[in-house]
Each structure stands twice: as C-alpha cells, then as structure tokens.
Amino acid sequence: MSRTQTWLITGASSGFGQSIGIAALNAGQRVVGATRDVVMAKHCNPEFAAKGGMWTRLDPGHPESLAHFAKAQEEFDVDVLVNCAGYAFIGGVEDTSEQEIRHQMEVNFYGPIRAIKAVLPAMRRKKRGHIVLISSGAGFIARPGRGVYSASKYAIEAIHESLMHETHSLGIKTLIVEPGAFRTAFSTRLVTPAAHESTGGYSEAYRGTKLEAMLQMMHGKDGVPPENLAKGDPDKAAKAIVDAVLGGHEYLRLILGPDCVKAMEDKIGEFQRDLELTREVSMGTDVVAMKA
Ligand SMILES: NC(=O)c1ccc[n+]([C@@H]2O[C@H](COP(=O)([O-])OP(=O)(O)OC[C@H]3O[C@@H](n4cnc5c(N)ncnc54)[C@H](OP(=O)(O)O)[C@@H]3O)[C@@H](O)[C@H]2O)c1
Known part of the structure; x- marks a missing residue:
C-alpha cells in the first residue's frame, strides 16, 4: 500500500487535468487542482470536491505565477506536480506574430518551469518527489501549422528530460506523457493567427497547401466537430498516468494512444x-x- 501523496495539477478544471485529479483521488491521494477560475472549476467539476479535492487559483501563464506556485507549495507541500495546463496555437510560421509565439511559450513553456522551480527545493530536502509533464506527440513531431505549438512542447520536454538527469539521484522522478488525440475541450480552444481570421488562420499564399488542409482538419471534418474526431479516452489516459506514478516506472516517456x-x-x-x-x-x- 503506497503512502498518500499530495498532487498539484495545473489546468485541472477540464480534460486531462480533471481526469487525472479524479483518478488520483480514486487512488486515495490528496489532490489540489490549480485553475484560473475556481468558481467555474467548482461548477464544472462537482465530483472533484465531493471526493475531497481542493481548488487553488493559479494561472501558470501569468508572468508572476512563480510567487503563486511558491505560495501553493507552502500551503500544500507538493509531492507530485502535474504540469498539465496548456493550449495549442495552430498557424503557419509566416502567418504567426511574435506576440502570438510569446504567449504560447508563456503558457506551455514558462508556466511549467515556474511550477518546477517552486516545488523543487522542498522535494530535494525530502529526497522524494515526482514531476509529470503532459506534453504531446507534438513534442516529438512537428506537423504543418503546429510549428509554434510543437516548439513549446519540444522545449518544455527538453527541460523535463534535463531535469530527470539532474534530479534522479536526488530522489526526484520525472515522467513525460505524450498523448495522441484525446476527447477533451482542447481542440475547441485552438488559437489561430489573429491577422488571418477570415480564412480560419492562414494567408492566401498558403491556399491549397498542407497548411490549409491541416487548419481545415483542426476545425473539424464533414460537419464532425474536432473533439469527436479524437479517439482517445482521457479517463483511461489518466488512470495510466496515475498507475505509472504510484506503481513506479523505468521509462521517461509514456506515449498514449495508438x-x-x-x-x-x-x-x-x-x-x-x-x-x-x-x-x-x-x-x-x-x-x-x-x-x-
Ligand atoms: N486533448 C488532446 O488531444 C491533447 C493531445 C496531446 C496533448 N494535450 C495536452 O494536454 C494538456 C491538457 O489539455 P486538455 O486536452 O486537457 O485540454 P483542456 O480541456 O482545454 O484543458 C487544458 C487546461 O489548460 C488550462 N489552459 C488553457 N489555456 C490556458 C491559457 N491560455 N493560460 C493558462 N492556462 C490555460 C485550462 O485550465 P484552467 O481553465 O483550469 O485554468 C484548461 O482547462 C495540454 O497541455 C495539451 O497540450 C492534449
């Protein structure tokens, strides 16, 4: 029987974060869900509080979030950090503004780094801890239209891979999860280049190219909304992730979905x-x- 550990999960109000929270609670863990909007999170996920889950307000993409993560660390003493919050910016390299790239990196890259910096000192002192990144297949493969999203995931995977080498001997474990397409709200929250809103995110020069085809596919196909095209079940993924953390794992990367x-x-x-x-x-x- 494993010891009860305290989990801090970012982006916990929906999708993978929500499913991982419930799966960890079902496994007898103490779970803190970090979300940008506690009122909304409570409303959308009553099961979480009913099972003993706690909410904390936190926006990983906010430049000041290191202080907020540090406060959460002080309050809850985190054993397992799950860096899950994120979104996908989908658009061609040429069509994307520097500001749009920076915002993607703020949430998907700097957010997880701030969380890691806040929890690591205590994990080092305790000589135990677990850091989990919900990355993506896009952390290893860069498809058309996904250069910026992939860049954020490649980059944050590099940080976690390096961290694994730096902290394994200090008792801290790292897990990088690379899911394929799963049925969450993710694909309904895609952000595309603001300058090319009228076409759905690409400039005229890219009409008829792989970029146009990718953007059309990401917006749904033959009237089927994009989230229904995904075959993955986030609850099954969450159980696999919680089992890996609690059961021990000899691998760094957990690839999910055929x-x-x-x-x-x-x-x-x-x-x-x-x-x-x-x-x-x-x-x-x-x-x-x-x-x-
Ligand atoms: N679903 C897939 O097919 C898929 C595949 C591969 C990887 N992923 C990865 O899985 C992770 C979770 O996504 P999901 O599928 O569970 O989608 P989701 O249901 O949209 O959940 C993502 C959560 O991230 C937080 N978030 C979104 N945009 C944000 C922003 N601009 N700033 C700060 N936080 C933001 C939100 O949490 P709060 O509102 O609670 O703050 C949101 O609930 C992401 O990192 C994504 O890259 C998803």
Whole structure:
C-alpha cells in the first residue's frame, strides 16, 4: 500500500487535468487542482470536491505565477506536480506574430518551469518527489501549422528530460506523457493567427497547401466537430498516468494512444533513414576522420 501523496495539477478544471485529479483521488491521494477560475472549476467539476479535492487559483501563464506556485507549495507541500495546463496555437510560421509565439511559450513553456522551480527545493530536502509533464506527440513531431505549438512542447520536454538527469539521484522522478488525440475541450480552444481570421488562420499564399488542409482538419471534418474526431479516452489516459506514478516506472516517456504510437514509429523511421543517409559524411568530420 503506497503512502498518500499530495498532487498539484495545473489546468485541472477540464480534460486531462480533471481526469487525472479524479483518478488520483480514486487512488486515495490528496489532490489540489490549480485553475484560473475556481468558481467555474467548482461548477464544472462537482465530483472533484465531493471526493475531497481542493481548488487553488493559479494561472501558470501569468508572468508572476512563480510567487503563486511558491505560495501553493507552502500551503500544500507538493509531492507530485502535474504540469498539465496548456493550449495549442495552430498557424503557419509566416502567418504567426511574435506576440502570438510569446504567449504560447508563456503558457506551455514558462508556466511549467515556474511550477518546477517552486516545488523543487522542498522535494530535494525530502529526497522524494515526482514531476509529470503532459506534453504531446507534438513534442516529438512537428506537423504543418503546429510549428509554434510543437516548439513549446519540444522545449518544455527538453527541460523535463534535463531535469530527470539532474534530479534522479536526488530522489526526484520525472515522467513525460505524450498523448495522441484525446476527447477533451482542447481542440475547441485552438488559437489561430489573429491577422488571418477570415480564412480560419492562414494567408492566401498558403491556399491549397498542407497548411490549409491541416487548419481545415483542426476545425473539424464533414460537419464532425474536432473533439469527436479524437479517439482517445482521457479517463483511461489518466488512470495510466496515475498507475505509472504510484506503481513506479523505468521509462521517461509514456506515449498514449495508438495514433501516437504509429506517428512516433514513423518519425523514428524517418530519423533513422536520415542518420543512414548522412552517416558517411557525419563520421568524416573529426579532426582525424573516423571510418563510417
Ligand atoms: N486533448 C488532446 O488531444 C491533447 C493531445 C496531446 C496533448 N494535450 C495536452 O494536454 C494538456 C491538457 O489539455 P486538455 O486536452 O486537457 O485540454 P483542456 O480541456 O482545454 O484543458 C487544458 C487546461 O489548460 C488550462 N489552459 C488553457 N489555456 C490556458 C491559457 N491560455 N493560460 C493558462 N492556462 C490555460 C485550462 O485550465 P484552467 O481553465 O483550469 O485554468 C484548461 O482547462 C495540454 O497541455 C495539451 O497540450 C492534449
């Protein structure tokens, strides 16, 4: 029987955050849900409080949120941090403003870093703790229209991967979760380039390209809303995540969903092909050249 641990979950009012909260409560854990709007969260998720979950107001994307995370750490003494809050900016590289890129990074990249900085000192002192990132298949694969979203997820994965190396010997575990498409409100909250609202997010130059096709797909297909196109069940994902944290895991990355497994295999194959195609030139660049 494992010890009751305190979980702090960002973006806990809906989707993965909500499901992970309920799954952790069902497993006998103490859970604090961080949300930007406590009133709304309570209203949308009465089961959470009924099972003993607590809410705290926190916006990870706010530049001052480090102080808010530190306050939450002081109040609750976090054992398991789940960096879950996030949204996807979908648009072409050329069509996206620097301000839009900065906001994506503020929420998906700086937010989780602020949370980590707030909980790490106490975790180091206790010589135990768990940091979980809800990343995405987009943390390994950059599709058209997803350059900015992928950049935020690649970057925050790098932070968590590095953190794993830095803190494993101090008793702190790290888990990066890479889900495929799951049925949450996520795809209804996509943000697209404001300057190209009239087309749904792309400039005329990209009509008829893969970027237009991706944006149309992200907005839904044949009258089917985008969230219904996703096959993943967030409750099943949440159970897998809670089981991994409580049961122990020997891996850094947990890939969720058959769509994501297939996409990962394809990308690894492309990576391997590039490695083979460039092996000879790669091996010849040392001062004293090595044989391929
Ligand atoms: N659903 C998928 O298919 C999918 C696939 C791969 C990865 N993901 C990742 O899973 C995580 C959770 O997403 P979800 O699918 O559960 O979607 P969701 O239902 O929209 O939940 C995301 C939560 O993040 C918070 N959030 C959203 N926009 C924010 C902003 N601008 N600033 C601060 N917080 C914001 C919100 O929490 P509060 O309102 O409670 O503050 C929101 O409830 C995200 O990091 C996403 O990248 C989702």
